[in-house]
Amino acid sequence: MGICVVVYSQRPGGRPGRAPVVDEPFVGIVTSEGIQRDLFSIKSTGVSTAPVREAADAFLAGLNDDQRKRTVFPVDDTEWRQWDNRHRSPRQGVGFDEMSEAQRKLAFEMIGQSLSAKGLKKTKDIMKLNGTLAELANNFDEYGEWLYWVTIMGEPSKTEPWGWQLDGHHLVINYFVLGDQVVMSPVFMGSEPIEAKGGKFKGTIVMQDEQNKGLALMQSLTDEQRSKAIVMQNKDGNNNLTEAYKDNVVLDYAGIAGSELSDEQKKGLLNLIEEYVGNMRPDHAKVRMSEVQEHLDETYFAWIGGTTDQSVYYYRVHSPVILIEFDHQRRVAPFRTAEPTRDHIHTVIRTPNGNDYGKDLLRQHYHDHDHSHPHSH
Numbered sequence: 001m002g003i004c005v006v007v008y009s010q011r012p013g014g015r016p017g018r019a020p021v022v023d024e025p026f027v028g029i030v031t032s033e034g035i036q037r038d039l040f041s042i043k044s045t046g047v048s049t050a051p052v053r054e055a056a057d058a059f060l061a062g063l064n065d066d067q068r069k070r071t072v073f074p075v076d077d078t079e080w081r082q083w084d085n086r087h088r089s090p091r092q093g094v095g096f097d098e099m100s101e102a103q104r105k106l107a108f109e110m111i112g113q114s115l116s117a118k119g120l121k122k123t124k125d126i127m128k129l130n131g132t133l134a135e136l137a138n139n140f141d142e143y144g145e146w147l148y149w150v151t152i153m154g155e156p157s158k159t160e161p162w163g164w165q166l167d168g169h170h171l172v173i174n175y176f177v178l179g180d181q182v183v184m185s186p187v188f189m190g191s192e193p194i195e196a197k198g199g200k201f202k203g204t205i206v207m208q209d210e211q212n213k214g215l216a217l218m219q220s221l222t223d224e225q226r227s228k229a230i231v232m233q234n235k236d237g238n239n240n241l242t243e244a245y246k247d248n249v250v251l252d253y254a255g256i257a258g259s260e261l262s263d264e265q266k267k268g269l270l271n272l273i274e275e276y277v278g279n280m281r282p283d284h285a286k287v288r289m290s291e292v293q294e295h296l297d298e299t300y301f302a303w304i305g306g307t308t309d310q311s312v313y314y315y316r317v318h319s320p321v322i323l324i325e326f327d328h329q330r331r332v333a334p335f336r337t338a339e340p341t342r343d344h345i346h347t348v349i350r351t352p353n354g355n356d357y358g359k360d361l362l363r364q365h366y367h368d369h370d371h372s373h374p375h376s377h
Helices: 050-061 065-071 078-082 101-114 117-137 208-219 223-229 263-277 282-294 356-369
Strands: 148-153 162-168 171-178 181-183 187-191 230-232 300-305 313-318 323-330 340-350
Touching: 050 101, 050 148, 050 162, 050 171, 065 148, 078 148, 078 162, 101 117, 101 162, 101 171, 117 162, 117 171, 117 187, 171 356, 181 282, 181 356, 208 263, 208 313, 208 323, 208 340, 223 230, 223 300, 263 282, 263 313, 263 323, 263 340
Parallel strands: 230 300
Antiparallel strands: 148 162, 162 171, 171 181, 171 187, 187 340, 300 313, 313 323, 323 340
């Protein structure tokens, strides 16, 4: 079972506006059969995390004392679980809106060393489209390119666990590091609108590959396979299940299993997963994809909605080690719609069975080092 790690919040009494669910013990996404153990282990991947660590040190060095105090939390702080993909949530850490040009550069350098070129571009484009939304809604208090916040958990280290979080509307990245292992989840990426048709960021567009690769996999299925994959024909609302504050969702497998796919279809499934995992630095993505591949036969693909190039839909990829959700959602701003549309997309990536935020690795690390819970800054 391992040692039980007590999670302390940073200050007694919690933070203003915090979600009470954050104080519930962390379990992770599990099926109704309970947690599947021994999926994750502390090991060397042979992929260096030094560039991320050095960039994080440089980012922290570029902050003033007040900013640093607000930005750094203990490695097991509940701050990890405080993220919110919605636009009105109270945030912790240092905001891009208050950073100098130089500080922004250092922040993007840290994020850029952690992600692939594609992942960094996607991150910046989502931020830009939040700027487009501010223009469309004429509301620069609640939306904007720079309304994103960074926190650092723990102290950037070669051997001790640490990580960083980017938190804001439609964009949340949790990035945990232990030695040369990385866990990048939960990650939330989405946008409304998904394309800037005018304004400052005209031409910016996101989430098209996630949308189209999911549909391509769906369209490659035979009629018999489709009848297994499609859990509901009708999509009249929002379907994502594991967004903010859903760390402990009980979710059973649904849809069609990887074992029932042809080799060609399995390639399509891997290609789809790679679209999400490929937001990480390529060598870390490779490590993650080999983990995914080990469980490919027990990776389920489920679908809600239509299957044409005009359809709105939801899909889910779910295995013991990865969970991906894609959802066409109702419009919220600058106007509301009752029907889901292709102009508002949410995606979530998680690591089920207790390893979101690298928590299973953290648990094992404490157990192996058998030290009492280190609670200090």
